[in-house]
Amino acid sequence: MTDVAIVVHGGAGEWPADAHDAARAGMEAAVEAGHAILAAGGDALAAVEAAVVVLEDDPIFNAGRGAALDERGGVLLDASLMRGADRAAGSVAALRGIRNPVRAARAVMEDGRHLMLVGESASLFARTAGLETAPESWFRTEARRRAFENGDSSRGGTVGAVARDARGGLAAATSTGGSARKHPGRVGDSPLVAAGTWADDATAAVSCTGDGEAIIRTALAHEVDALMRHAGLPLAEACEVALAGLALRPGTGGLIAVCADDVAAPFTTPAMPRAWRLGHGPTLTAVGRDG
Ligand code: ASP
Numbered sequence: 001m002t003d004v005a006i007v008v009h010g011g012a013g014e015w016p017a018d019a020h021d022a023a024r025a026g027m028e029a030a031v032e033a034g035h036a037i038l039a040a041g042g043d044a045l046a047a048v049e050a051a052v053v054v055l056e057d058d059p060i061f062n063a064g065r066g067a068a069l070d071e072r073g074g075v076l077l078d079a080s081l082m083r084g085a086d087r088a089a090g091s092v093a094a095l096r097g098i099r100n101p102v103r104a105a106r107a108v109m110e111d112g113r114h115l116m117l118v119g120e121s122a123s124l125f126a127r128t129a130g131l132e133t134a135p136e137s138w139f140r141t142e143a144r145r146r147a148f149e150n151g152d153s154s155r156g157g158t159v160g161a162v163a164r165d166a167r168g169g170l171a172a173a174t175s176t177g178g179s180a181r182k183h184p185g186r187v188g189d190s191p192l193v194a195a196g197t198w199a200d201d202a203t204a205a206v207s208c209t210g211d212g213e214a215i216i217r218t219a220l221a222h223e224v225d226a227l228m229r230h231a232g233l234p235l236a237e238a239c240e241v242a243l244a245g246l247a248l249r250p251g252t253g254g255l256i257a258v259c260a261d262d263v264a265a266p267f268t269t270p271a272m273p274r275a276w277r278l279g280h281g282p283t284l285t286a287v288g289r290d291g
Pocket residue numbers: 011012013155156157158176177178179187188189190208209210211212213215
């Protein structure tokens with residue numbers, strides 16, 4: 001038996017001081033949801049899914065409810081998850097009207113025929129799988145509407161989780177509304193296996209956030225795996241070197257990662273809300289560089 005571990009993030013970017021308390025509260029609730037599953041003997045995949053569901057329902061993050069609006073003022077959602085034992089994965093992009101996109105990604109994975117579904121067909125698949133739907137008004141919060149009207153095109157607030165279960169199994173999940181004012185149909189790194197999300201029990205589970213196009217060009221999540229596997233780097237160093245590679249694409253961002261005996265959560269932006277719980281220790285949260 002190994003010690004369980006869970007880490008969550010709420011998106012690399014600018015986080016004004018008056019949003020820090022809400023971000024910490026959201027991070028903490030997500031860690032608790034995932035940790036409860038791990039503590040009860042559940043697997044890492046179930047834990048990361050549960051943690052991300054909490055964050056998708058929390059309107060302060062750019063995922064599920066409260067997602068950033070595209071250039072038409074609409075909401076199109078991306079999510080993925082991956083299991084490290086067998087590299088099974090599921091993914092959805094440009095999803096509309098499904099309350100928890102990460103559950104749709106899980107349904108694609110469980111169905112087993114495909115890895116990724118997009119657009120209206122993905123939404124129809126999720127509805128047919130019995131997933132909870134929600135009207136556009138559920139996702140489009142007042143704060144997002146105001147930001148849209150003020151021309152805001154920032155990114156940030158993507159969510160993710162990585163976990164290690166008591167059997168040493170690893171998993172990762174990521175969910176986002178993408179970049180604000182994106183062209184409808186734009187897909188970033190979050191739903192792409194190897195770019196935004198990766199898990200292999202032999203190396204690490206990783207969830208990324210930041211400049212999506214640059215993260216895709218870096219294959220950032222898989223880069224951590226490659227640096228551990230082929231260069232023999234320990235987790236923390238592999239994450240730092242991978243993020244240095246992102247800077248060359250050029251891009252900024254952050255990631256969370258877990259391996260057999262460590263966790264990491266580096267970022268190159270001013271802030272990245274994050275929280276983690278190792279074994280039965282306390283839940284620790286931080287937003288900026290100094291906590
Ligand atoms: N990486 C996400 C995307 O490009 C955005 C973010 O993490 O802030 O869709």
